[in-house]
Amino acid sequence: MSQPLNHAPGLGEFLRRNSTYAILVAIGVGxxxxxxxxxxxxNLLTVALQSTLVALAAMGMTLTIITGGIDLSVGSVAALSGALAAGLATRGGLGTYPGLLIGxxxxxxxxxxxxxxxxxxRIPPFVATLATMAIARGLTLVYTQGRPIAGLDRAFTFWGSDSLLGVPLPVWVLLVVAVLxxxxxxxxxxxxxxxxxxxxxxxTRLAGVSVGMVKLCVYIISGATAALSGLILxxxxxxxxxxxxxxLELDAIAAAVLGGSxxxxxxxxxxxxxAGAFIIGVLSxxxxLLEVPSYNQQVIKGLVFILAVTLDYFIKQRRSPKLRRVTPQEKTSEGA
Incomplete structure:
Protein backbone atom coordinates (compact mmCIF):
# COMPACT_ATOMS: atom_id res chain seq x y z
CA MET A 1 0.00 0.00 0.00
CA SER A 2 1.44 3.35 -1.01
CA GLN A 3 2.14 5.97 1.66
CA PRO A 4 0.00 9.15 1.64
CA LEU A 5 1.65 12.19 0.18
CA ASN A 6 2.74 14.94 2.58
CA HIS A 7 0.89 18.05 1.58
CA ALA A 8 2.30 21.53 2.09
CA PRO A 9 0.87 23.45 5.06
CA GLY A 10 -2.35 25.28 4.30
CA LEU A 11 -3.02 28.97 4.72
CA GLY A 12 -4.31 28.46 8.25
CA GLU A 13 -1.14 26.71 9.38
CA PHE A 14 1.02 29.33 7.67
CA LEU A 15 -0.83 32.14 9.47
CA ARG A 16 -0.59 30.31 12.77
CA ARG A 17 3.17 30.12 12.50
CA ASN A 18 3.71 33.61 11.03
CA SER A 19 0.81 35.65 12.39
CA THR A 20 3.01 38.51 13.63
CA TYR A 21 4.60 38.96 10.21
CA ALA A 22 1.20 38.74 8.53
CA ILE A 23 -0.11 41.51 10.79
CA LEU A 24 2.96 43.65 10.02
CA VAL A 25 2.48 43.18 6.27
CA ALA A 26 -1.26 43.93 6.53
CA ILE A 27 -0.63 47.20 8.38
CA GLY A 28 2.09 48.16 5.89
CA VAL A 29 -0.15 47.44 2.89
CA GLY A 30 -2.92 49.51 4.47
CA ASN A 43 10.41 56.80 4.52
CA LEU A 44 11.19 53.09 4.87
CA LEU A 45 14.64 53.97 6.21
CA THR A 46 12.97 56.38 8.62
CA VAL A 47 10.67 53.58 9.82
CA ALA A 48 13.69 51.31 10.35
CA LEU A 49 15.50 54.04 12.27
CA GLN A 50 12.49 54.81 14.46
CA SER A 51 11.92 51.11 15.18
CA THR A 52 15.53 50.53 16.19
CA LEU A 53 15.27 52.20 19.60
CA VAL A 54 12.22 50.20 20.64
CA ALA A 55 13.62 46.98 19.15
CA LEU A 56 16.89 47.21 21.09
CA ALA A 57 15.12 47.62 24.42
CA ALA A 58 12.50 45.02 23.45
CA MET A 59 15.10 42.31 22.81
CA GLY A 60 16.34 42.51 26.39
CA MET A 61 12.73 42.74 27.57
CA THR A 62 11.96 39.55 25.63
CA LEU A 63 14.54 37.61 27.62
CA THR A 64 13.06 38.75 30.93
CA ILE A 65 9.54 37.89 29.76
CA ILE A 66 10.62 34.41 28.62
CA THR A 67 11.87 33.73 32.16
CA GLY A 68 8.50 34.84 33.52
CA GLY A 69 9.72 38.27 34.65
CA ILE A 70 9.52 41.86 33.45
CA ASP A 71 11.81 44.92 33.31
CA LEU A 72 10.06 48.24 33.85
CA SER A 73 13.33 50.16 34.22
CA VAL A 74 14.44 50.14 30.57
CA GLY A 75 13.23 53.68 29.76
CA SER A 76 14.94 55.21 32.79
CA VAL A 77 18.09 53.16 32.16
CA ALA A 78 18.20 54.52 28.60
CA ALA A 79 17.99 58.09 29.90
CA LEU A 80 20.63 57.61 32.62
CA SER A 81 23.08 55.85 30.31
CA GLY A 82 22.76 58.54 27.67
CA ALA A 83 23.20 61.31 30.23
CA LEU A 84 26.25 59.67 31.83
CA ALA A 85 27.92 59.03 28.49
CA ALA A 86 27.30 62.57 27.26
CA GLY A 87 28.34 64.19 30.53
CA LEU A 88 31.55 62.20 30.89
CA ALA A 89 32.42 62.72 27.22
CA THR A 90 32.04 66.51 27.47
CA ARG A 91 32.24 68.20 30.83
CA GLY A 92 33.85 65.12 32.44
CA GLY A 93 36.73 65.26 29.97
CA LEU A 94 37.00 61.48 29.55
CA GLY A 95 36.37 61.49 25.82
CA THR A 96 33.69 59.88 23.69
CA TYR A 97 34.50 56.19 23.80
CA PRO A 98 35.24 55.93 27.54
CA GLY A 99 31.99 57.83 28.10
CA LEU A 100 30.05 55.45 25.86
CA LEU A 101 31.57 52.42 27.59
CA ILE A 102 30.71 53.73 31.06
CA GLY A 103 27.16 54.50 29.91
CA ARG A 122 13.18 37.57 46.58
CA ILE A 123 11.53 40.78 45.37
CA PRO A 124 9.00 40.26 42.53
CA PRO A 125 10.38 41.52 39.18
CA PHE A 126 7.56 44.05 38.80
CA VAL A 127 8.36 45.67 42.16
CA ALA A 128 12.16 45.50 41.83
CA THR A 129 12.29 47.05 38.37
CA LEU A 130 9.63 49.61 39.24
CA ALA A 131 11.91 50.78 42.05
CA THR A 132 14.99 51.00 39.81
CA MET A 133 12.89 52.81 37.22
CA ALA A 134 12.26 55.59 39.74
CA ILE A 135 15.86 55.57 41.02
CA ALA A 136 17.43 55.73 37.54
CA ARG A 137 15.10 58.53 36.42
CA GLY A 138 15.83 60.48 39.60
CA LEU A 139 19.59 60.03 39.17
CA THR A 140 19.28 61.27 35.58
CA LEU A 141 17.52 64.44 36.72
CA VAL A 142 20.07 65.00 39.49
CA TYR A 143 23.03 64.47 37.14
CA THR A 144 21.67 66.72 34.39
CA GLN A 145 19.98 69.21 36.73
CA GLY A 146 16.98 68.80 34.46
CA ARG A 147 18.81 70.38 31.51
CA PRO A 148 20.14 68.88 28.24
CA ILE A 149 23.83 68.07 27.96
CA ALA A 150 25.06 69.34 24.60
CA GLY A 151 28.45 69.78 22.93
CA LEU A 152 28.87 66.19 21.76
CA ASP A 153 31.66 65.67 19.26
CA ARG A 154 31.53 64.00 15.87
CA ALA A 155 32.74 60.65 17.24
CA PHE A 156 29.64 60.52 19.47
CA THR A 157 26.95 61.77 17.07
CA PHE A 158 28.39 59.54 14.32
CA TRP A 159 26.57 56.53 15.83
CA GLY A 160 23.18 58.17 15.50
CA SER A 161 23.40 60.19 12.30
CA ASP A 162 25.69 58.40 9.82
CA SER A 163 24.95 55.62 7.34
CA LEU A 164 26.73 52.58 5.92
CA LEU A 165 25.80 51.42 2.41
CA GLY A 166 22.84 53.77 2.53
CA VAL A 167 21.46 52.23 5.75
CA PRO A 168 21.58 54.22 9.03
CA LEU A 169 24.23 52.96 11.45
CA PRO A 170 21.70 52.36 14.28
CA VAL A 171 19.97 49.81 12.04
CA TRP A 172 23.27 47.97 11.53
CA VAL A 173 23.81 47.99 15.31
CA LEU A 174 20.32 46.54 15.75
CA LEU A 175 20.99 43.77 13.23
CA VAL A 176 24.26 42.78 14.93
CA VAL A 177 22.68 42.74 18.41
CA ALA A 178 19.62 40.85 17.13
CA VAL A 179 21.77 38.13 15.54
CA LEU A 180 23.86 37.75 18.71
CA THR A 204 14.62 23.55 36.04
CA ARG A 205 16.20 23.90 39.47
CA LEU A 206 15.74 20.18 40.18
CA ALA A 207 17.45 19.47 36.86
CA GLY A 208 20.61 21.09 38.23
CA VAL A 209 20.35 24.47 36.48
CA SER A 210 21.34 27.58 38.45
CA VAL A 211 18.10 29.51 38.04
CA GLY A 212 19.55 32.51 39.86
CA MET A 213 22.49 32.84 37.48
CA VAL A 214 20.17 32.56 34.49
CA LYS A 215 18.04 35.40 35.81
CA LEU A 216 21.09 37.53 36.59
CA CYS A 217 22.35 37.11 33.02
CA VAL A 218 18.94 37.97 31.59
CA TYR A 219 18.57 41.22 33.54
CA ILE A 220 22.14 42.28 32.82
CA ILE A 221 21.46 41.84 29.09
CA SER A 222 18.19 43.77 29.43
CA GLY A 223 19.99 46.65 31.14
CA ALA A 224 22.73 46.66 28.49
CA THR A 225 20.30 46.71 25.54
CA ALA A 226 18.30 49.51 27.20
CA ALA A 227 21.52 51.47 27.69
CA LEU A 228 22.47 50.91 24.04
CA SER A 229 19.09 52.28 23.00
CA GLY A 230 19.68 55.37 25.14
CA LEU A 231 23.18 55.93 23.75
CA ILE A 232 21.95 55.77 20.16
CA LEU A 233 19.05 58.12 20.88
CA LEU A 248 9.95 53.07 26.33
CA GLU A 249 9.23 50.21 28.71
CA LEU A 250 5.61 50.06 27.52
CA ASP A 251 6.65 50.02 23.86
CA ALA A 252 9.22 47.32 24.60
CA ILE A 253 6.65 45.14 26.35
CA ALA A 254 4.17 45.73 23.52
CA ALA A 255 6.78 44.76 20.90
CA ALA A 256 7.64 41.55 22.75
CA VAL A 257 3.99 40.56 23.25
CA LEU A 258 3.06 41.44 19.67
CA GLY A 259 6.01 39.29 18.63
CA GLY A 260 4.54 36.25 20.35
CA SER A 261 6.15 36.36 23.80
CA ALA A 275 8.44 42.19 13.90
CA GLY A 276 6.53 43.51 16.91
CA ALA A 277 8.83 46.54 17.16
CA PHE A 278 8.36 47.23 13.45
CA ILE A 279 4.59 47.04 13.88
CA ILE A 280 4.92 49.87 16.41
CA GLY A 281 7.28 51.81 14.11
CA VAL A 282 5.11 51.38 11.02
CA LEU A 283 2.00 52.36 12.94
CA SER A 284 3.58 55.54 14.30
CA LEU A 289 1.99 60.55 7.29
CA LEU A 290 -1.80 60.66 7.50
CA GLU A 291 -1.46 63.72 9.77
CA VAL A 292 -3.41 62.13 12.61
CA PRO A 293 -3.17 64.36 15.72
CA SER A 294 -0.74 62.99 18.32
CA TYR A 295 -3.40 62.77 21.03
CA ASN A 296 -5.53 60.61 18.76
CA GLN A 297 -2.59 58.39 17.85
CA GLN A 298 -2.37 56.96 21.36
CA VAL A 299 -5.97 55.79 21.20
CA ILE A 300 -5.53 54.28 17.74
CA LYS A 301 -2.30 52.51 18.75
CA GLY A 302 -3.96 51.01 21.80
CA LEU A 303 -6.87 49.73 19.76
CA VAL A 304 -4.57 48.28 17.09
CA PHE A 305 -2.44 46.54 19.74
CA ILE A 306 -5.52 44.95 21.31
CA LEU A 307 -6.77 43.87 17.89
CA ALA A 308 -3.39 42.49 16.85
CA VAL A 309 -2.86 40.49 20.06
CA THR A 310 -6.44 39.18 19.96
CA LEU A 311 -6.08 38.17 16.32
CA ASP A 312 -2.74 36.52 17.04
CA TYR A 313 -4.28 34.56 19.91
CA PHE A 314 -7.27 33.54 17.80
CA ILE A 315 -5.09 32.31 14.94
CA LYS A 316 -2.67 30.37 17.14
CA GLN A 317 -5.19 28.86 19.51
CA ARG A 318 -8.14 28.14 17.27
CA ARG A 319 -6.03 26.83 14.38
CA SER A 320 -4.00 24.47 16.53
CA PRO A 321 -5.50 20.96 16.76
CA LYS A 322 -3.70 20.30 20.03
CA LEU A 323 -5.39 23.21 21.73
CA ARG A 324 -8.85 22.71 20.25
CA ARG A 325 -11.51 21.75 22.77
CA VAL A 326 -12.71 18.14 22.37
CA THR A 327 -16.49 17.80 22.26
CA PRO A 328 -18.35 15.13 24.30
CA GLN A 329 -19.35 13.43 21.04
CA GLU A 330 -15.71 13.13 20.01
CA LYS A 331 -14.78 11.69 23.40
CA THR A 332 -17.53 9.09 23.02
CA SER A 333 -16.35 8.11 19.55
CA GLU A 334 -12.75 7.85 20.76
CA GLY A 335 -13.85 5.58 23.59
CA ALA A 336 -15.73 3.39 21.15
Missing part, protein backbone atom coordinates in the same frame (compact mmCIF):
# COMPACT_ATOMS: atom_id res chain seq x y z
CA UNK A 31 -0.68 52.55 4.91
CA UNK A 32 0.79 52.08 1.41
CA UNK A 33 -2.74 52.35 0.01
CA UNK A 34 -3.65 55.35 2.16
CA UNK A 35 -0.41 57.30 1.65
CA UNK A 36 1.72 57.37 -1.54
CA UNK A 37 4.73 58.46 0.51
CA UNK A 38 4.80 55.36 2.71
CA UNK A 39 6.76 53.06 0.36
CA UNK A 40 9.42 55.60 -0.60
CA UNK A 41 12.97 54.56 0.24
CA UNK A 42 13.56 57.53 2.55
CA UNK A 104 26.80 50.94 28.63
CA UNK A 105 28.27 49.49 31.82
CA UNK A 106 25.92 51.63 33.91
CA UNK A 107 22.95 50.05 32.14
CA UNK A 108 24.35 46.56 32.68
CA UNK A 109 25.01 47.46 36.33
CA UNK A 110 21.40 48.47 36.91
CA UNK A 111 20.40 45.21 35.25
CA UNK A 112 22.67 43.38 37.71
CA UNK A 113 21.00 45.27 40.57
CA UNK A 114 17.58 44.24 39.27
CA UNK A 115 18.69 40.62 39.04
CA UNK A 116 20.22 40.66 42.51
CA UNK A 117 17.04 42.02 44.11
CA UNK A 118 14.95 39.40 42.29
CA UNK A 119 17.26 36.42 42.93
CA UNK A 120 18.63 37.08 46.41
CA UNK A 121 16.18 39.65 47.73
CA UNK A 181 20.87 37.47 21.04
CA UNK A 182 19.03 35.17 18.63
CA UNK A 183 22.07 32.87 18.53
CA UNK A 184 22.29 33.01 22.32
CA UNK A 185 18.67 31.89 22.62
CA UNK A 186 18.74 29.24 19.92
CA UNK A 187 22.28 27.85 19.96
CA UNK A 188 23.59 28.00 23.53
CA UNK A 189 22.95 26.23 26.82
CA UNK A 190 22.06 29.57 28.40
CA UNK A 191 19.32 30.07 25.84
CA UNK A 192 17.92 26.61 26.59
CA UNK A 193 18.01 27.40 30.31
CA UNK A 194 16.21 30.73 29.76
CA UNK A 195 13.29 28.92 28.14
CA UNK A 196 13.41 26.22 30.81
CA UNK A 197 13.17 28.74 33.66
CA UNK A 198 10.10 30.30 32.08
CA UNK A 199 8.54 26.90 31.45
CA UNK A 200 8.98 25.68 35.01
CA UNK A 201 11.37 27.24 37.48
CA UNK A 202 11.26 24.50 40.12
CA UNK A 203 11.63 21.72 37.55
CA UNK A 234 21.44 60.58 22.55
CA UNK A 235 23.68 60.44 19.50
CA UNK A 236 20.68 61.02 17.21
CA UNK A 237 19.56 64.07 19.20
CA UNK A 238 23.13 65.44 19.45
CA UNK A 239 22.48 65.95 23.16
CA UNK A 240 21.42 64.05 26.27
CA UNK A 241 17.85 64.89 27.20
CA UNK A 242 16.81 64.06 30.78
CA UNK A 243 13.31 63.03 29.70
CA UNK A 244 14.19 60.55 26.95
CA UNK A 245 12.91 57.01 27.28
CA UNK A 246 9.61 57.93 28.93
CA UNK A 247 7.21 55.17 27.94
CA UNK A 262 3.93 35.08 26.59
CA UNK A 263 3.77 37.05 29.84
CA UNK A 264 3.36 33.68 31.55
CA UNK A 265 6.93 32.84 30.47
CA UNK A 266 8.55 30.13 28.42
CA UNK A 267 7.64 31.53 25.00
CA UNK A 268 9.27 34.20 22.83
CA UNK A 269 11.73 34.82 20.00
CA UNK A 270 13.93 37.61 18.74
CA UNK A 271 12.60 37.58 15.12
CA UNK A 272 9.08 37.86 16.51
CA UNK A 273 10.06 40.75 18.78
CA UNK A 274 11.69 42.57 15.85
CA UNK A 285 5.05 56.48 10.93
CA UNK A 286 1.85 55.80 9.01
CA UNK A 287 -0.29 57.83 11.40
CA UNK A 288 2.15 60.73 11.10
Missing amino acids: FAILSPDFLTLN LLAGAGIGLLNGAMIVWG IHLLLSQTALGLHIYAVGGGEET TARLWSAQPNIGVG SLAGGVGSIPGTL NGLN
